[in-house]
Amino acid sequence: MQNSRTTEDVAHGIRCRVFEHSMRNNGGYLSQACSAAEQLAFLYNEALNLGPSTMPLVPPPFGGVPSAANHDYRTGAGYNGPFDAVHDRLFIAPAHYALVAYACLIEVGRMAPEGLEMFNQDGSSVEMIGAEHSPGMEVHNGTLGIGLSTGAGLAWGRKRRGETGEVCVYMSDGEVQEGQTWEAVQAAAHHGIDNLWALMDVNRQQCDGAMDSVMTVGDIATKFRNFGAVVAEVDAHDLTALREARATPHEGQPLIILAHSSPTKGMEFLMKRFPRLHYVRFKSDEERREMNIAIAAELGIAPVDLGGH
Amino acid sequence: MEMVNRPYAKAFEDYAVQHPEVLCLSADLTSSCEIDGFRDRHPDQFLSLGMAEQNMLSFAGGLGLAGFRPFLHSFGVFLYRRPYDQLMASIAYPRRQVRLMGFLPGITTPGGMTHQAIEDISVMRTIPNMTVLEAGDATEVESIVAAADSVDGPVYCRILRGAVPRLFDTPLEIGKIRVLAEGTDVLVITAGITTEEAIRARAALDRAGVSVRHLHLNTLKPFDAATILGHAEAVKHGVITLENHLVTGGIGSMVAEALAEAGLSRRLIRLGLQDTYAHGGSRPYLMRYYGMDALSLVRAVERLTGQQTGIDEDALGAVRVEAVHSVVKAEAL
Numbered sequence: 347m348q349n350s351r352t353t354e355d356v357a358h359g360i361r362c363r364v365f366e367h368s369m370r371n372n373g374g375y376l377s378q379a380c381s382a383a384e385q386l387a388f389l390y391n392e393a394l395n396l397g398p399s400t401m402p403l404v405p406p407p408f409g410g411v412p413s414a415a416n417h418d419y420r421t422g423a424g425y426n427g428p429f430d431a432v433h434d435r436l437f438i439a440p441a442h443y444a445l446v447a448y449a450c451l452i453e454v455g456r457m458a459p460e461g462l463e464m465f466n467q468d469g470s471s472v473e474m475i476g477a478e479h480s481p482g483m484e485v486h487n488g489t490l491g492i493g494l495s496t497g498a499g500l501a502w503g504r505k506r507r508g509e510t511g512e513v514c515v516y517m518s519d520g521e522v523q524e525g526q527t528w529e530a531v532q533a534a535a536h537h538g539i540d541n542l543w544a545l546m547d548v549n550r551q552q553c554d555g556a557m558d559s560v561m562t563v564g565d566i567a568t569k570f571r572n573f574g575a576v577v578a579e580v581d582a583h584d585l586t587a588l589r590e591a592r593a594t595p596h597e598g599q600p601l602i603i604l605a606h607s608s609p610t611k612g613m614e615f616l617m618k619r620f621p622r623l624h625y626v627r628f629k630s631d632e633e634r635r636e637m638n639i640a641i642a643a644e645l646g647i648a649p650v651d652l653g654g655h
Numbered sequence: 656m657e658m659v660n661r662p663y664a665k666a667f668e669d670y671a672v673q674h675p676e677v678l679c680l681s682a683d684l685t686s687s688c689e690i691d692g693f694r695d696r697h698p699d700q701f702l703s704l705g706m707a708e709q710n711m712l713s714f715a716g717g718l719g720l721a722g723f724r725p726f727l728h729s730f731g732v733f734l735y736r737r738p739y740d741q742l743m744a745s746i747a748y749p750r751r752q753v754r755l756m757g758f759l760p761g762i763t764t765p766g767g768m769t770h771q772a773i774e775d776i777s778v779m780r781t782i783p784n785m786t787v788l789e790a791g792d793a794t795e796v797e798s799i800v801a802a803a804d805s806v807d808g809p810v811y812c813r814i815l816r817g818a819v820p821r822l823f824d825t826p827l828e829i830g831k832i833r834v835l836a837e838g839t840d841v842l843v844i845t846a847g848i849t850t851e852e853a854i855r856a857r858a859a860l861d862r863a864g865v866s867v868r869h870l871h872l873n874t875l876k877p878f879d880a881a882t883i884l885g886h887a888e889a890v891k892h893g894v895i896t897l898e899n900h901l902v903t904g905g906i907g908s909m910v911a912e913a914l915a916e917a918g919l920s921r922r923l924i925r926l927g928l929q930d931t932y933a934h935g936g937s938r939p940y941l942m943r944y945y946g947m948d949a950l951s952l953v954r955a956v957e958r959l960t961g962q963q964t965g966i967d968e969d970a971l972g973a974v975r976v977e978a979v980h981s982v983v984k985a986e987a988l
Contacts, residue, residue, distance in 0.1 A: 411748070411783075412748060412749055412750045412784065413750075413783065413784060414750075414784070414807065414808065421749075478748070478749060484720075485716070485720070485744075485745070485749065486744045486745075486748060486749070487744075488744075489740050489744050491709075492709075492713045492740070492741055492744055492745055495709070495710045495712075495713030495714045495716075495717065495741070495745070496713045496714070496716050496717040496720070496745055497717060498710075498714055498717060499713065499714035499715060499716060499717020499718040499719075499720070499721070500717035500718070500720045500721050501717070502702075502714075502717070502718065502721075503717065503718045503720070503721020503722065503723050504721055506721075506723075507721065507722070525709065526709040526710055526713070526741070529705075529707035529709055529710030530710050530713070530714070532705070532707070532710075533704055533705065533707065533710050533711075533714060536703075536705070537702070
């Protein structure tokens with residue numbers, strides 16, 4: 347299902363929506379919107395072959411966890427379209443990007459804007475850390491490093507079944523600190539799982555700050571190649587480059603696109619906080635007002651009305 | 656007593672070839688888990704995931720999502736200690752139909768602490784959505800394959816390998832406790848390899864005039880507390896659990912919980928590993944050393960009844976002797 351809007355437009359919409367939400371709610375994952383807006387817009391608006399959403403525009407409330415007694419349990423994957431042989435599947439491995447992913451679902455018409463109002467509200471399925479039952483999610487990935495392995499298993503199974511739909515895992519670069527990521531790549535290469543591809547947001551940031559200050563990971567492109575993946579490296583904000591990277595041949599191997607991003611792209615004002623960007627909280631009302639005006643100007647929109655908050 | 660060589664190998668192969676959606680996964684312990692023949696004869700149904708259990712568990716979750724029912728083969732301990740997070744997030748929570756076949760449970764391996772799954776029941780039974788089974792003889796090893804695969808959700812199985820005695824002539828049925836004796840003095844509850852020990856002890860206890868009621872469990876979760884309570888009510892002196900596991904969190908704890916919740920006042924002696932790691936050694940040595948053998952059970956019965964039975968090691972008969980020239984080494988790595 348292709349959206350009628352341009353991917354650039356969707357990316358801009360994601361930034362605006364996350365910005366507005368963070369302003370109103372006194373903080374949020376702003377930096378992830380900066381780095382990931384083009385990537386998620388690219389995935390949903392053009393790169394993935396997704397069918398129409400099978401879920402209501404307004405997300406249903408939390409319907410319980412999976413159990414033998416919970417017969418009505420559903421994951422949030424229906425927002426990405428139906429499970430069938432021809433359509434792609436998407437895992438969003440860094441589940442803390444959920445706010446950005448939800449904003450993307452709204453921008454591409456798969457979720458109503460009201461969905462974002464349910465974000466992090468008790469009893470809602472629109473959880474802060476994307477859960478299986480959250481819109482657009484199919485598996486739990488909040489424990490970082492497990493997404494690519496799960497994607498590899500699903501991709502192997504789909505290939506065995508002769509399905510043409512592929513499996514895409516959206517990843518974050520912090521995950522390369524987890525050993526499981528490397529186990530997953532070596533297994534995908536060993537078994538020739540080439541209906542699997544990953545788009546990794548390389549923003550060089552993690553919870554404690556800049557990755558180089560937390561745990562140096564070296565040249566991850568070379569490391570991935572040595573573990574058996576085909577690697578393409580691009581500017582994460584250059585959609586033409588993303589398109590070319592996606593077309594990289596990778597027969598018999600998984601493809602990993604390293605999308606080098608800026609954690610402040612489109613909201614350069616955030617550099618004032620660097621390197622504390624993982625979750626932006628306002629230290630004072632003054633900072634909030636200042637940020638509201640400055641970032642709104644960068645985005646080309648009016649400042650958010652903070653009147654009642 | 657009939658000894659069966661490598662019952663799992665044949666049972667798994669017979670079953671898997673009839674079920675193409677069953678996959679055989681291994682983490683570099685293929686012959687150790689008796690699936691080397693399957694790998695050689697059915698390479699298309701076999702996936703080598705290497706020495707990388709964290710990936711194997713999440714990968715299996717993905718296979719489950721694709722509609723397959725992977726059987727994961729490794730030593731039990733390697734299926735939950737390192738990859739516990741993956742077990743939770745990729746398998747248990749989403750109720751994938753993943754079958755975790757844990758070989759060398761408890762002290763059935765001379766591999767020492769790193770190889771001995773002594774808290775696996777405790778860990779597995781607390782995981783929501785998990786089913787926990789344990790095979791106690793060759794017949795149960797053979798029938799656990801189909802039983803496990805009938806579960807709509809994940810299953811962890813304690814599997815015996817190598818030369819395994821045949822104690823039962825009916826297959827393992829999930830949830831069905833085997834009543835092996837219906838005495839009235841003490842209730843003995845066993846599972847896995849401890850059932851054979853209790854059978855040996857029972858013969859001597861019968862001769863000494865102690866009337867033993869004996870239950871064999873092969874389904875540890877769901878735990879049939881109601882049936883256990885019924886049997887506990889039927890004995891005079893109390894209950895003894897004997898398990899190839901730590902007494903905390905395992906069968907002893909389950910029985911204690913059942914008694915307490917029902918308000919049923921019965922003394923309980925829990926035999927097994929008493930808040931300790933084990934070390935490497937032969938199975939008979941370890942069972943004696945850690946108080947998990949037939950003689951330990953007899954002594955516990957004496958404590959419970961307050962009567963000496965006069966039973967000694969000689970009276971219990973010879974410890975089961977494995978064929979020296981057997982092609983399988985039950986306790987090798």
